[in-house]
Amino acid sequence: MQKYLITGGAGFIGSNFIHYLLEKYSACQIVNLDLLTYAGNLENLADIKADSRYHFVQGDINDQELVERLIKTYGCEILVNFAAESHVDRSITGPDVFFQTNTQGTLSLLKAAKNQNIQKFLQISTDEVYGSLGQQGYFSENSPLEPSSPYSASKAAADMFVLAYAKTFGLNANITRSSNNYGPYQHPEKLIPLMITKGMQGKKLPIYGTGENIRDWLYVKDNCRAFDTVIHKGQPGEIYNVGAHSEHSNNEIVHLIVDQLGLSTDRIEYVADRLGHDQRYALDNSKIKMELGWQPQAGFQTCLTQTINWYLNHEPWWRKDKFENS
Template identity: 50%
Template sequence: MRLLVTGGAGFIGSHFVKRMLAAGEDVVVLDKFTYAGNPANLPPGVECHRGDIAVRENVDQLGRVEAIVNFAAETHVDRSILGPEDFVRTDVLGTLVLLQAARELSARFVHVSTDEVYGDVEPGWSSREDDPLRPSSPYSASKAGGDLQVLAGVRTFGVNASVTRGSNTYGPNQYPEKILPLFATNALDGDALPLYGDGRQVRDWLHVDDHCAAIELVLQEGRPGEVYNVAANEEHENAELARLIIEHLDTDPALIRHVEDRAGHDRRYSLDATRLRALGWE
């Protein structure tokens, strides 16, 4: 299978590229190579093109593919607050361009999204795929817009497309703006660990290899028009993560510094992954 992986030089995308190459697939990467896209994340010899998913000519130059998996996105909430326009362009318009290409190629399409589209989740509840979307930031709103374009494309045009919504993902080669790599590198350097607000925000943590296994399964077995939550049910408060990093690296607890909370900061994310597990994901 000739497989296009957009955003394939980024954190999760590059792990997925390596996984699919190991499975014997013919992989081509399209990446804009912004700050988070790094050619060093990719194995030598992989076919890779610089381009923007929101520009149809950049997509068409790659020729025929049998499947597209879309990791390309503007992703950081803080950056979306400072400059939301780029998020709408990539996460909504870019997704639509890929969807149109998939329709014309009769290609399978998997759109990789986020748990943040559900917004705050009350204690005792985990978001299900059919729950209302209540995004709280320009980032999560743009991702929700992309999700809805995909679902509309299935309904209106019959595109063979599915959506995955993953929880907070961690692992090697993650750009150090996210909490785990940021706090770990800061602790090693003796720099402050900036903890938003009271630090009681709860996130559900998922290793990148498990996330990629889920996306591969949805690519192969997922139903058109279905959304699949991806989560390991590892919920932890941000303050707990900070303490664990300090303890593990044997550094000074005084490095943890509480800072003003982020505007519109969600308190808790939690996903119900029953639908995905029914496909065989563990």
């Protein structure tokens, strides 16, 4: 039986990964440590809260003593760190908490993992650490880190600590850097759920700048398969880019959502651009494909429709008071 400590498991990607593990492995044990800030929502895991394989603990990843106690008490062998402040706009107006959670928090987990002899440490990172791309080319795992926002700077710093612990202390650690995720349980401050929920509420659909910023869109369940693959096959100290090669501009995304919701394009509103807004992200995923055998399976159009339908069918979830001002 594999025993996991998953931090930030009540968030979007973390809760999807917990569902993935419990569905795939009958013999596993999961401890979910989450502080339950605005992005953490236990309703994401309401359907499995009675599962004997799953345990929830509310707490801070900066509480190293707590983390070590959980590892020891439950015999955790694998630590997967999803815990992060991730909204770029929030990092621009209030960067301190991004450093405290994303950088200091990761260091706290690394110290606990080293002290308790964790067998595998997986750091969930982002393509944003690489900065902005031009119209051509892709980021590889060897591309220089040139973060543009306090959010991506805090994640890049965390990645450096993970690599340092792998090299200095021999910690069996990996980093995955993925493209923009989408799917169920994503907080309505992010582009796709923001457009869906505002569309359903009869509100304007705000697009930054000209809307020509391009992202590679990765369905969250494909990302969960990548995490699982790296946990079991990833070589110590290695970084793996997880991309879908499914690039779309913000304009394309919003127009697809408008069409599927049957809305008028008059609802679209262009607003002042985000400070330091990166033009394009795209990842070379050949390393994880060639070395570990992972590749994306989800079709973008199909999974976008599934995602839209999920929000249509889960209105009470996103209409919670904590989301109303998003």
